[in-house]
Amino acid sequence: ALRGSFAPKAEKPNQMSHYGLRVQASYKVAILGAAGGIGQPLALLIKMSPLVSALNLYDIANVKGVAADLSHCNTPSQVLDFTGALELGNCLKGVDVVVIPAGVPRMPDMTRDDLFNINANIVKTLVEAVADNCPDAFIHIISNPVNSTVPIAAEVLKQKGVYDPKKLFGVTTLDVVRANTFVAQKKNLKLIDVDVPVIGGHAGITILPLLSKTKPSVSFTDEEIEELTVRIQNAGTEVVEAKAGAGSATLSMAYAAARFVESSLRALDGDGDVYECSYAQSDMTDLPFFASRIKLGIKGIEAQIPSDLQGLSEYEEKALEALKPELKASIEKGIAFVQKQP
Ligand code: NAD
Ligand code: LMR
Numbered sequence: 001a002l003r004g005s006f007a008p009k010a011e012k013p014n015q016m017s018h019y020g021l022r023v024q025a026s027y028k029v030a031i032l033g034a035a036g037g038i039g040q041p042l043a044l045l046i047k048m049s050p051l052v053s054a055l056n057l058y059d060i061a062n063v064k065g066v067a068a069d070l071s072h073c074n075t076p077s078q079v080l081d082f083t084g085a086l087e088l089g090n091c092l093k094g095v096d097v098v099v100i101p102a103g104v105p106r107m108p109d110m111t112r113d114d115l116f117n118i119n120a121n122i123v124k125t126l127v128e129a130v131a132d133n134c135p136d137a138f139i140h141i142i143s144n145p146v147n148s149t150v151p152i153a154a155e156v157l158k159q160k161g162v163y164d165p166k167k168l169f170g171v172t173t174l175d176v177v178r179a180n181t182f183v184a185q186k187k188n189l190k191l192i193d194v195d196v197p198v199i200g201g202h203a204g205i206t207i208l209p210l211l212s213k214t215k216p217s218v219s220f221t222d223e224e225i226e227e228l229t230v231r232i233q234n235a236g237t238e239v240v241e242a243k244a245g246a247g248s249a250t251l252s253m254a255y256a257a258a259r260f261v262e263s264s265l266r267a268l269d270g271d272g273d274v275y276e277c278s279y280a281q282s283d284m285t286d287l288p289f290f291a292s293r294i295k296l297g298i299k300g301i302e303a304q305i306p307s308d309l310q311g312l313s314e315y316e317e318k319a320l321e322a323l324k325p326e327l328k329a330s331i332e333k334g335i336a337f338v339q340k341q342p
Helices: 039-047 063-070 085-092 112-133 146-159 173-187 222-233 235-243 251-268 314-339
Strands: 027-032 052-059 078-083 097-100 138-141 168-170 198-200 207-209 274-281 289-297 300-304
Touching: 027 039, 027 085, 027 251, 039 052, 039 063, 039 251, 052 063, 052 085, 063 078, 078 085, 085 112, 097 112, 097 251, 112 138, 112 146, 112 314, 138 146, 138 251, 146 168, 146 274, 146 289, 146 314, 173 198, 173 207, 173 222, 173 235, 173 251, 173 274, 198 314, 207 222, 207 314, 222 235, 222 314, 251 274, 251 289, 289 314
Parallel strands: 027 052, 027 097, 052 078, 097 138, 138 168
Antiparallel strands: 168 274, 198 207, 198 289, 274 289, 289 300
16 A cells, blocks of 8 residues: 555655655656556656655646646655657656556457557557666556566567666556455455455456465355456456446556555665565566566565465466466567567
């Protein structure tokens, strides 16, 4: 959760945070696609972080007003706006964390992969600029299809000679947020205590909640497992259908992305106890990219947690094998997209 981030603590620079470190607003964050459905509420939530000193908002249009509006909040970060390709480089200079929610969302009856043709190019172009201007930044990819856009970003960074697999993240936090919510509701648990790891990828059956590893330990019937797993896998579609043509999840996504940003900033700030699920380059399976729990540190991914894949239930073992072909194809599609370009 956005622990402790709602009070402007950095106005008292020597104040200690709940985890015993000094809270100072010192990190620069950029949002690319900041005027969009996710970008605007995400910018608001990041504006509330006591760890952020500068918030750079980039979009191809409409970002000036968003920045003017946000800049009146009396929290520490300075908000700047950047419009269009000519201003992208300046937006990214010196940035510690870049969040990318730029691109088109799904309409009903579309899969995330149907967004590939438009969003692949958008992500490629934006990551090229990240490589040129802030190659050491943590990069958080939200744009769908995440299963392919993260491999696209990795290839772009490789071509530019600046790929650091520990700093490229597909944001799958929303899957964890949803799993926690649905499990807490179903089992009548205190929401704040519930933590369900979600592994694999971020589309349909590639989203695999490990209900057997729910904390606190809780038992489910076979029917509950099936019902919860399917609901978590289809939760994006649930929102797309409810919005009926007006896009996909934006508010819950902004909440989830803000949590992942805050976790990244806490890790950069020296907190040694930061764990999140994310879709990244991985040794956990035979697939080159895979979402699982990671430990975040100053240099990005400090460790994967191989024991998370041990002791899975039979249901989870089967689902893991079943998701691999689809995830593999999405990864290969992303890599091929960059490699086939002249
Ligand atoms: P939106 O259409 O409301 O906003 C997208 C923004 O991106 C717009 O402001 C648009 O101007 C901007 N944009 C388009 N091309 C750009 C470019 N070349 N450079 C910079 N900005 C550009 O869409 P949204 O609802 O905010 O969703 C954005 C993306 O996030 C979609 O691809 C959606 O599928 C994805 N998404 C991912 C998750 C996840 O869990 N990872 C969850 C929800 C949505
Ligand atoms: C989500 O999970 O809500 C996003 O990936 C958006 C979508 O298209 O479902």
